[in-house]
Amino acid sequence: MSSSSNILSSHYYIISRFSCHVKSFISV
Numbered sequence: 001m002s003s004s005s006n007i008l009s010s011h012y013y014i015i016s017r018f019s020c021h022v023k024s025f026i027s028v
Helices: 002-027
Strands: none
Touching: none
8 A cells, every 4th residue: 555655656746747847848
């Protein structure tokens, strides 16, 4: 259970970072 939660957490972190890059790219 703990490892599953950890995986979701890291995926969420990656997605949020990617989202941030996309926003700045669109902004430019």
